[in-house]
Each structure stands twice: as structure tokens, then as C-alpha cells.
Amino acid sequence: MATRRFSERTHEIPPKASIRRGPTTDEEVFGEAFNGQVVGRFIKYVAVYRKLLFVAIAAVLVFTVSSITFPLIVKSVYDEALSEGAPDRSRLAMLVIVFLVAVGFNFIANFFQELIVGRVAERILFDMRRAMYLHLQRISLSFMDKTEIGKLMSRLQGDVAALQEFVETAVFAIGDLVLLVGIIGAMVWLDWRLGLMTLAVLPTLLIVRIIWLPFARRAFLRARVTSSIVSGALAENINGVRVVQGMSREYVNYDLFDIRASDNLRAANLASKLGVMMLPIVDTLTGAAMAIVVVMGGFFVLGGTIETGVMVAFVLFVQRFFDPIRSLTMHYNVLQRAMASGERIFEVIDVPVDIKDKPNAIVLEDIDGSIEFENVTFGYFPDQPILKDISFKVKPGETVALVGPTGSGKTSTTALLHRFYDVWEGSVKVGGHDVRDVTLDSLGKQVAMVLQEPFLFSGTIFENIKYAKDDATREGIVEAARAVGAHEFIMKLPDGYETELEQRGGNLSLGQRQLISFARAIVADAKILILDEATASIDSYTEMLIQQALHRLLEGRTGMVIAHRLATIRSADRIIVLQDGRIIETGHHDELMELGGLYAHLYSMNYASFDDIPDELIQRATQAAQESAT
């Protein structure tokens, strides 16, 4: 095993680490053992299965009652059939039959309680995960932008699993409670004096629990937090394994991981210690209760106050009596974890969906593909508008290039067209309809988007091009691939269109991924196309293909291109130059050059992309443009 310690490197100070040791704010959400709000919310998900759960609870009750019956039947056997004076065979036979009937009920109830509880727990688990996932599909991108995927995944997986445990335990805990009450009732009913004496040990248990609880709670939480830190460290290392190996950081990382894993080991160990501590306490009390039954019960029997059967039943009950108490203790940990997890899940579900369909939203169909921005003001943070009072129109079929320095508002403009966000003021119209008046789904079908960094899913190339267009034919897909010039390289791959892509399309070059994403946009067949051109330069061969593909892509569509390539910019029907959230120039390349404004100045600087022009040069160009304007 690769163990090497920092000390061997004679370093006293810790290394610059990418994995933090302490909990993040996210993990500090400490759970209460009982949080009314969480429970209340949770009940809504459970309520869906209320019929099944009623059956389950009925089964739990039958099971519990039949479990309590057994010692009672045994008692009757002793007292009625085996009593010294008058043994009675037929009575014994009858009682054994009653016992068998109880066994039958017990069996059926046991089967159904296990089956229904288990299945309902699984369903609820899957339902909650689905609800969270569905919600993540709807909430605005500004939330998603700020959130780490790994953290969301841990909620979708770990926290949901913790709740599943909770559902299962909760139902059985109800059974335990019923059993407890049942046993207490049965004991008091059999002989109230002996019953109360036996129960005298309960307050002691209660006091011990109250002292024990805060310690245990802290220990269990610590174990959970350290465990989630370990998971995070593992995930990050897996994702960045190439860098780790390329930089030979294995040993340092191993040691860092060891620190975290050891922390977790210690925390888990402490939690175990606290957990098992309850065992001798409960058993001591069981012993005390049994001793009371034997001495007092025995005296009573000797004195003829009670019959032997009652004493036997008591002994059997005392054995059972502490089982539910013990398992309720064990459940405490699960319960607490569930509350923390529930909170984390509802936190996600509670993120408001600020972008949603109006009640009577229109379904966009057969629009002409025109775009209009009317006095649009928008930003991500209050008081920091990115777009300031922007107005422009794009005619159907026209291609408009958005140009401007970084931060000028190009991306925001396209995002508004797709209604990723809502405008502060003014309106954005597609085909003459305000985007807020139409359904998001139909808007998405009319406006396609090609992102700067192409994102491909696992699966075959075919599936990736087809993507959400379920009615696309094989011919249509091949045709789209041909149109963007991807067909040739796809056919060279070992399995052609059926080639499985590695994660994120790792087995394709950036340019090839770009072409696939173009083909995907063609298949989607939208009236309007938003294209965020890649800033990264792509090899000249693919670059040529991409330029040709761009023309194909934009044919017969309205195009809005965040353009970086000068070739793309020049071939656009119209160029809109943005700066600081305002449109400062607009027109065709030649017109703008003639105008001699910012565009002309930037263009003459000969940068491969407008985005990479250093700030000071832009300022100089702006000044120059202003001077030449006056």
C-alpha cells in the first residue's frame, strides 16, 4: 500500500490541500431528532399510500396483538390444563389449537407488514427523489449556477436513502410502541401489583436516556458529517485523477485522504461506543425486573395469591418488554438522521420556481421566427443591471451577430430569449408573443440553442444527435450529420453511429463534439437558433467544417449568434455591438467599418476573438471611437 507520511518529507506544515477538513456550511445543518415541520411535509408524501399504509398498520397491530397473545395462551395452558389438581387433556388440545390459530394470524400479519412497509418505503424513496429531481428541472438557472452538482447528488442519493430507513423504522417503531403498551396493559391486567412493581424500573431508564441523549446525538452527527467529507474527497479525486497522476500527487492525496478517513473512523467509533453503552443498561434493568417478578411473583405463588401461569406469563412478558425499548433506542439514530436529511431534501424542493407557465399560457406553433427586444433591463443581482434598456428587432430568417467585450451582456441577451431568466423591465417577444405568455415547453421547441462548450451525454452518437426529438428517423439523423459534415468522421469510428461515447464525449475531439451538437440542433428543427460560438480555436480542418455547418444550420432560420470568429461576424446579416449592457452600434460589417466606431477599432486590432481583448485596449478603442464620433 502506498503509505508515506508528510513527516518523511520533513515538512512540518500541512500541504496546500484541495480537500478541506472541516465541515462546509452545507453539512452544518444539524438535525433535530424531531422536527415537526419536516415530519409534516413528509406526511404528504406518505399520504399518497395511505390505503396501503392502513393495511400495513393493521397488519402491524394484528402482529403485535398475536405476539402478546402467545404468553397469555401459555399462561392458560399452565393454569387451566396443567394445574396440579385437575390436568385436562382436551383443554390442552384446545389451547394448542388456539395457539396455532394465533400463529397463523401472526404469520400472515408478519408477511404483510414486512411486504407493505418495505414496498411503501421504497416507493416513497423513489417518489421523493423524483420530486426533487423534477424540481431541479424547473428551478431557475441562477440557482443551478451557484450549486455544486456533487452536493445535489448527495442529497438525491444519500439523504433520500436516510429517509427510506426512516419510513421502515417509523412503521416498526409504531409496532414497538403498540407492543410496549400492549405488554404493559397485559401485565397490569394479569396482576396489577406485580405489574406495577415490574414497571418501577422504567423511570430509571428514562433518566439514563435523558443523560445519554445529548452525547449520543453529537457523536452520531459528527460521524455523519465526517463521512460526507470523506465521500466528497473521494469524488473530487476521481474526477481529477488525470491531474493527480500527471502531477504525481498520489502520496500527498493519499495522506490527506487518510486524515479524513481516520477522522471518520474515530467519529464512527465514538458513536458506536455510545450506542452499545445502552445495552448493559437495558439488560441490567431487565434483570432487575425479572428478579422482582421471581421474588414477588414467587412469594405470591407460594402464598397462593396468584397462579403459576401468571408468573410464567410475566417472565415471558418481561423478556419481550425490553425488546421494543431497545429497538426504540436504536431507532433514535435513524430518526435523527432522517430529520437532517429531510431538511436537506425540502431545502431543494423549497427553492421557488420563479420561471413557470402562466395559468393560460399559449402554446407557440407555426411562428414566423421574428425576435423583438423592447426596452429590456435585466441583471442577476439587484442594482447591478447587465442589460440596460435594450431594444432591437430581428426579422424572420435574419442572422444577427452579437459582438462586444466580455461582460457586455451578450450571453444574457440570448438567455432571456430562451427565458432562462425573466426581464426586470420591458419585454422579449418571439414571433410576436411575449415569452412570458407562452408555455416554456413550446418556447423551447421553437428556440434551439448551441452552447459554447458542447455537452454530450453517455450513450451512442445516434442517441446524442436525436436527443429529445423522439420522432426523429434514422434517415433524418444521418441527414443532419451529413449537413454539418459530421457524417464522415462518425463513419470512421469503430461502430459508426452506434459508437458509445465516453463520459462527456471524451473520445471525440472538441471540434467533433461541436459538430455533433450542431447536428443535434438541426434535428431539433427550431425556427430560431441561438448559437454561442466556441471561443477555443479548433483545428483548421474541423474549423472549416464548422463554418460550413454554421451556414447550413442557419439556413431558413432566424439566427442569433454570439460571435467570436471574425469570419462568422462578417457573414452575419447584421451585427449588434454591445458594450456595458447597451447597444452602441448596429449594422452590417461594411457599414460598421465605415462608421469607424468601436467595432471598427476593435476589428482593426486583429484579435482572434473580441472576448480576449485586454481591458485597457478596449478602453483605448472606446475613447478612439468617441473621439472620431465627435
Add this chain to the structure above:
Amino acid sequence: MYVRITRMALHYRWRLAIGLVAIFFAAGFQLAIPILIGNAVDTANNLFGDADARAKDALVLTAILLFAVSVGRGFSAMVQNYMGESIGQHIGYELRMLYYEKLQRLSFSYHAGVHTGDLITRGILDVEGVRMFVQTALLRSVFLVVLIGTGMYLMLTKDLQLGLISLSFVPFVAWRATVARLRLRSNWYSLQEKLSSLTKVMDENLGGIRVVRAFASQKHEMMKFDGASNEALSLANIQVGIRATNISLMSLAFMLAMAAVLWVGGLRVIDGEMTAGGLTQFLAFMSILLQPVRQIGMMVNGYARGAASGGRLFSVLDLEPDIQDKPGAKDLEITEGVLEFHNVSFGYEGEHTLNGVSFKVQPGHTVGIVGPPGSGKSTIAHLVPRFYDPVDGYITIDGQDLRDIKLESLRRAVGVVEQDTFLFTASVEHNVAYGDPWAPDDRVELASQYAQLGDYIERLPGGYDTMVGERGVSLSGGQRQRLSIARSIMLKPRLIVFDDSTAAIDAATEQRIRAALAELTKDRATIIISHRLSSLMHADEILFIDEGKIVERGTHDELLALGGHYNDLYELQIRPSEDSHPLDDEGGAS
């Protein structure tokens, strides 16, 4: 599988020994309880015909013993459980470390073929599965065997017939347990696989959320999710079914045995062949076994899950990285720093991406490599730090074959700047210093300045402490690549390979980076792989690669004069109507 896990448990000999001793005590105490209760019942019934006072004394004595035995049982149960959990946690820790270490060493070819979501699931859920198995199933099953075994002995010696009847449930339970374990194991295995693919679906959806939104494909995505989710759900349902059938059948067998004891024992008490206390002992013994029998059902599940999870974990742990140190490998010794490819070929399954490539890079020299996509350029970059081994030919640094050198010394000497930059969720400083975590701050700053990132970092709200990565400030493609360059030069590599690592950086900034690095690389061998000619036209030698072969080689001018592929590419890249060359504004720094 169980053997392997048990063997791991044997490392904790002392804990195991103490745990086993505790098990015997716990079982002993547990079994003493019914005997004492039986005595008490008989005493109370005054069967011994003792005087009332002596009977009372006997009862008090039994009660004290009963109490003592219960306390003893509690403490031994505590020790037993604690040892079980402790061993489980240690094994979990050990497996985590082994898994982590193995993943770090498995070569690129392995990582390219697996989904990260799958690896993470194994590292978290499957480690947990094995831990739970050790913790709750392994020691406890010993306890059960001891408990039932000793109980069997006691009961059979006490009364053979009634003992046999009491224990009649054992073979049935054993048979059910075996059947259920096998069924559950294969079910767990498929379930873990399905959960992995569900993870994959969710992870990709969240990673590509903009695509999902852009295509308004929520419905499609929900279908994908539901597909994966429902498959997992139906497997989970089957599992619940097996468990429910199993647990209830086991209890049924047990309760039927108890009914039989009641009948037969009752008859014998009536016939005077047995005392009421004797029968109570049998019944109390059985009621002690009730809980363990219910636990068998859960343990069977633990066994099944342990085997499935162990299988998934060990399948990774047993992999041998195809790239590792030879026995007797030496540290790389650099005298000059000459890198040489000797007739190197590389490829998979007969298809070669590189074919007999030979070239040499002298210290202080730069070799540029250019060629169409898929020509094998990046393969060269991956071969130098030995991310892969050539299938034919060999590579040397100062005459030492890479395969004879210790990997760590090689990778410390070779800096590869990759095209895709992975950022760790950490501060800028920690990201830059990733390869040299003890570097002083001024070196971090210097490296950032070389990479033309210093000014930008200083303008960030937290400077070098600003968090980047998934949750931090998002950097543009160009900025990420500059960070990657800074990260690589922190290592002060003796050889530097730029693998298309300036594609997102504009030409002017790139020139400034090169100018800054000129001092650093003046006595080092440098390879620049790029499709942008301006990045490599000043190289001492340029190799044009096509379909894995070097088709043209020479300086920029020589290749232009040749009028071949390189010249075509050059023509292609010069903007048709441009009068000035991109390099000219920066004064053609080289």
C-alpha cells in the same frame, strides 16, 4: 468473497478474540436465564416440598442470580457488539484507503472506460455494504451458532424428544436462509448496478442542465430518469418480497415448533413425566430465540449485500494498473534532458494511432507537432509522462527507457499541460500549487504571472484565496488554460509538453506567455502540440503528423518551401483578406 472479508477481519486478532470470548459469555448468560426461571417456577410451585421459608430463600437467591446473569449478558453483549462494529469500521476504513489508492494508480486507459459516477457509487455504497456485513452479520452469526448450538446441546441432553421438537425449526430456517441469501445476492448485485446507472443519468442531467433547458427536454429527461428509476424500484420491490417471505416463513417455522413443544410438553406434564418448571425452561429458551430468529432474516440480507458489494469492490481492487513501476526501477537521472522517440507505435486492437514515430528533442529546443484531428498528436503527449506505454518502439530521456524509470520521478520531471483543465474546488493558490503543495506563496504568484494570470487573480475579490472550481468563481476557457500552465510550471519540469493547451487563449496573450517562459525553457526540451500554426511556427523543428505517421518535418520555412500539407494548412489559416499577421502587433515575440 466471505473468505476474503473474513481474512481482512483476522487482521484485528485481538478485537476478534475479545469479541468471540464475549460471544461465548453472552450466549452462556443468555441460556442461563431460562434455566434459572425454570427453577424459580418449580420453587414457587413448591415442588421440592421445602418449608416456606427455605423456598423464599431459594427464590431470592434465584432472583439475585438472574439479576447477575442479566447484567453479565448486558456487558458481554456490549463488548460483542462494540467489537463487531469496531472491526467493521476498521475494515471499512481499510477498504476505503485501498480503493482510493488503487483508483489513483489505475492508468488512464482504465479511467477513460468507466463512468466517474459508477466509481463514486462503489467507493461509498459498496464500502458501506461490506462494512455493514462485517458489523452486523459476521460476528452475530457466530453468536447465533453458539447460542443455538449450546442451547441444542442443553435441551437435547435434558430431554431428547422435547429438545428435538424445539429445534425442529432449525433445518428449515437454515434452508430458507441459504435460498434467500443466493437470491438476494444476485438481486443486490443488479440493484447496485441499476442505482449506478441512475446516478449516471442524474449526474449528466445536472452537468448538462443548460442543454436540457435549451432543448426544453425536461420530458425526455424525466423519461430517462423514470426508466432508470423504475428498473431500480422493481428490483427493490423484488428484494422486499424475498425478505418478507423469508422472515415470515422463518418465524412461522419457529412458532410451529413452539406450538409442538406446548402440546407434547403439556401432555407430559399432565402425565407427570415432566415438571411445570421443566416445560417453562423450554418455553423460555424458545422465547429467547425468537428475536435472533427474526434477526436471521436481516443477517441473510447483510450477507447477500456484503457479497454483492464485496464483488463490486474487489473487482476494482484486483485490477493491476497496466502502467506501474518495474521491480528494480530507478529514479530518472537527468543529465541533459534529451527526449527521444524511437520508432514508437501505439494503438488498440490492431488499429494504430501512432506508427513508427521517431524524433528527438534537445534541451533548449522546441519541437512543434501539428496535424489533422485524430492524427495521433495527443497520443504523443500522453506517452511522454507514460500515461500509456507504446505497443512498439520505446521512448528515452537521456538514454533511459521510460519503462525502467520510477513513475513518480518521471512525472515530476515531465510537465504536460492538457487541453481540458480540471479545477479542484479550492482556492486559486491551492489549484496552482497542486503539484507542489509546499511551495511558498511567492512562487505561486510568480508562476501565475508567467502564465499571464497574475493580474487577473489580483483583481479577484479574494485574490489568491478566491475559490474556484464547481462552486467558486467561474473562469473562462482561456483563464482555465492559463491556470493549467501556471500549475505545470510550478513543478519546474525538465521537459514540457503543451497539448493544445492554448487553444482558448488568444494569440497575443499566448505570445506574452511564451516570452515569459522563454527564460524558463531555455535549457529544457519543449514539445508544443497545436493546430494553430502561430503557436508553433517558431519551433526548431515542426513535425506534421497524419494518420499516425510523420509525413513532413523541418522548420517553418523549410516546410513552407516544401509546399505540402503544412503549406496548405498555412494558407488555410491566414485570413483571406487580411493584410496584417496576428503576430505582428506583438512584435513577433518568440
